[in-house]
Amino acid sequence: MPELHIIDSLTDAGHPGRINEDAHGWNASAAFVLDGATTLGPSVAPPPLTDAAWLATCVSAQLQENLVPPVATAEALRPAIAEAARRFREMAGDALEPWRYPVASLLGARVAAEGATLFGLGDTVAFMRDGFGATRRWTPAAYGRDNERASARAALERNNGFGSAGAAYDEAGALEELRRKRGLHNRPGGPSWLVGVVPEAADHLQIQTLDLSEPVTVLLCSDGFAELVDHYRRYDAESLLEAATRRGLSSLCAELRHIERQEDPDGARYPRFKQSDDATALLVRVG
Structure with a gap:
């Protein structure tokens, strides 16, 4: 059986x-x-x-236990979601508006x-380099983020920046639209299926x-960390993997935060709903 080695890990609020609403985990x-x-x-x-932090923590613990041979990945995920759904509905008691049910993207x-x-659901991102030096990007997301960035720019203009909370998503118009979109997930015909309270x-x-004809290096990351490539354009897949291997994930996170807090603290150059999103990454070697 191939082996999986954790080279480096990071999660940063x-x-x-x-609170950090990301999580990560691993087993053998x-x-x-x-x-x-x-x-x-x-x-x-x-x-x-x-609720987002609770969901990520709950499902992470379940997956660390469930993702073991010979259980198929989907068959490990389904009971993890079912258990989170059971616990959440027990806490909530009454039925909630659709947007209030927590969801999370997953990549592993x-x-x-x-x-x-x-494997994955949502807009988490993997950057891969094989033993021959070829690199590529992969995400399970079925949609791009151009509309999100246009909405963020409009919200920032209405909100006059991020405000003391470091976010523009609490601006009334933006919040209403985000809630509407959130409620569309995890239903037939919706924009995507995510980890949440729907085992299906x-x-x-x-x-x-x-392809394991040669060992593969994989950087698994939340979209907040992937912004170094996808939004800020400081790296491509090849140079990001090189920097992660040579300098470490903490150095890259420091660079990420410098861009967001010193270079573009108001979101004028890189429109986004939060000045700094939670950032999580795992650098692994498979082979």
Whole structure:
């Protein structure tokens, strides 16, 4: 069976006044990151947790236990979501508006006797380099983020920047639209299926087979970390993997925060809903 080695790991809250709504985890045969979607109103989970942070932590613990051979990845994810759904509904009691149910993106790498795969739901991102030096990017997301950035620019203009909370998503118009879109997930015909409180999302898990003719280096990351490539354009897949291997993930996170807090603190150059998003990454070697 191929082996999976953790080279480096990082998870960093985007704002000192907010809890980190990301999570990551691993065991002998799998590694993954979870990016909880920002809670858009009052939380059901007890403070200091938000519902997004609670979901990411709950599912992470379940996956670390469930993702073991010979259980198929979807069959490991389904009971993890079901258990989170049971606990959340127990906490919530009454039914909630659709946007209040927490969701998270997921991305992982897994090894088994038959080979290795990436798996995921949502807009988390993998950057890969094989033993021959070829690099590429992969995400399970079925949609781009251009509309999100246009909406963020409009919200920043209406809100006159990020405000003391470091975010523009609490501007009334932006918040209403984000809540509307949040409620469309995890339903037939919706924009995407995500980790949340709907176990059927496991049936929509995206799988990518890895070619292990040579060892593969994979950087699994939340979209907040992937902004170094996807939004800020400081790296491409090749140079990001080189920097992660040579300098480490903490150095890259420091560079990320410098861009967001010193170079573009108002979001004028890089429109976004939060000055700094939570950033999580795992650098792994598979082979």
